[in-house]
Amino acid sequence: MNPLVTRFSVDSPTEYGRTAVLALGAQSALALAYLAATDAGLAAPRTLAIPLVWITAAAVGVRHAGRPESGRGVLALAGLVGAAYAIILGWVTGAVGLSSGVATGLDVVLLPPWWGPMVRYDGPLVSLFLFPYRVIGYGALAYLVSLAVRDVAEYGSSAGVAGLIALGSCASCALPLVAAVGSTLGGVGLGFGTTPAAAGGTYLLATVAYVLSVAVLTVRPRVGGS
Template identity: 80%
Template structure:
């Protein structure tokens, strides 16, 4: 008989704080090394903070999410669902798209830390616009969604309530980003130096929705006993 979800998986606040502090320290060290080694500059504090929030939240979520035991077949299915979800998010936000039809090529743009180094690839079939913080954030969401799928397999459909809520909020977080991405990286021929300048209301709304999505997926209901 499938067990019903009876509690939320919440760690002590100090544990979340330790992970966040460690993640911020590691990001700061890497950002400093990046600035020293390249000609990349800084951005306005609010713009610069957005990637740090995404990556820190991703680290906390992945570190503290409950991991149900699963068979190999369930692990494979959960991985496919998580990867598919990340691709869908990438498609809605312009991170992944169809090729522009221009000459294939690879560019690396030295934007401020964690906005850059931004990798732009235009191939024969697909194009990619990879901001480091977004790659980390989507990878974390993909992993957390895969854990929600494992919950459903282990405890039944009732255990997926938290995952369903989070899936809805994650989808909503993609939509506000579309306008910002369109104005920042609009097409293969658009210069990317001004991308962080687009970190206005749409990016802030998307960041709030992203944080809520990771929180729901991290402390999703699980079965006791």
């Protein structure tokens, strides 16, 4: 039997940096266009920086994560797991929930760039509070989780150690959930009011957890025969 060889999928720092710079440039251009086209205002630098960090991390992760080859069945399973994870994140953070009972319909709030335009929807069954940067961030994280699932499906049955390593890398998936639960227990919440305020530790904790999750799921171990 061929020995197992473990390696990590890591691109050069220059490539990571190039993607980050391009992502920041695109975000800045879109933010300026948003400000010019709407009456949205600015916020404190730290508040404005949080969405930039999330979206930049998302862009780097999606661009540089390894993509194992998988069959249609595995792709479907991985997609379902990723989608379920995104819904769970949305539920825990309050972005997705049950309807309040009063179907007020769709509303758009012009918050500072990437906090807004924030979409609020209260329908007969569900309610949504969607910040653009969180939609992008959770979408990217769900995609990276699906890639980790594909790793487990590819290596788990034929090489148990490989499956355990890949599954272990997905332990970071719980970090944003921990941050979200911590913020709820602390009584701060993730702030769905009309004025985002990132002065407290809640947003910073969630941001650190998010970046760490993306990093671990992007630089995943790979195992194969030599």
